[in-house]
Amino acid sequence: RTVYVNGAYVPEEEATISVFDRGFLFADGVYEVTTVLSGKLIDFGPHMKRLARSLGELDMPSPASEEELLTIHRGLVTRNGLNEGLIYMQVTRGAADRDFMFPPKDTAPSLVLFTQAMVLRDKPAARTGIRIASVPDLRWARRDIKTVQLLYPSMAKMEAKSRGADDAWLVEDGIVTEGSSNNAHIVTADGTLITRDLSHSILHGITRAAVLKLAADDGVKVEERSFTLEEAKNASEAFVTSASTFVMPVVEIDGQPVGTGTPGPIARRLREIYLAEADRSAI
């Protein structure tokens, strides 16, 4: 695989980053994951806008313009012959003497990108649905910034797996915040889609935004508000959204079937229309 590190395309074995990189020492970095379908980028513009916001919130300089980042994304797709999978992009505050103070403003940020070929569109889990275990949300209070501090979400997913589930939903004061790496949604008996409103408590998912718009255009009533774990367990349907899973039905929460215990019609329809729109608008 060819990867991109600070201005150069290199074989992955030759890519290097300083041991003093603040991403490595302080998790002082942000990232984006953009999906590739049929060799094209999905929702690229919104991902780059969120990257700019994450950088701004952390007072971190941008390593490249959106246009340059597009060129690099496409450069990796071409070099790796990527048809379907992900492009991971990480920006850190760069290498500096280890100090809790941020380094001088002229410190060069580090920019790393790599690709991961994966089956996404025809993932078997989309047909069977996934099982969720609830785990306390013990992350920091600025989850709207897409930082590389992923230790707790990783622990939460391990905990879910150890309980026989596929993924975790993070819960705070009885309320579902989001999944370990996705946004959480439920559908009530009258067909209303309920999803947590945007705040510092959750990541402002690009797929969440796209799916909510498509749902509303399709005549689904959408309510952006908090919902409890109990409400989710008693919902007619549940699903998660993310760049890599699109719309993924949830069929079980803490061992209790959601609705009929099979992927719901609204989740299945939203997956279909999301993928159709993704194909249409891919660049």
Ligand code: PLP
């Ligand atoms: N929430 C969290 C915590 C995430 O890590 C992610 C994606 O990685 C999402 C939600 C979904 O965001 P997106 O749809 O932009 O991939």
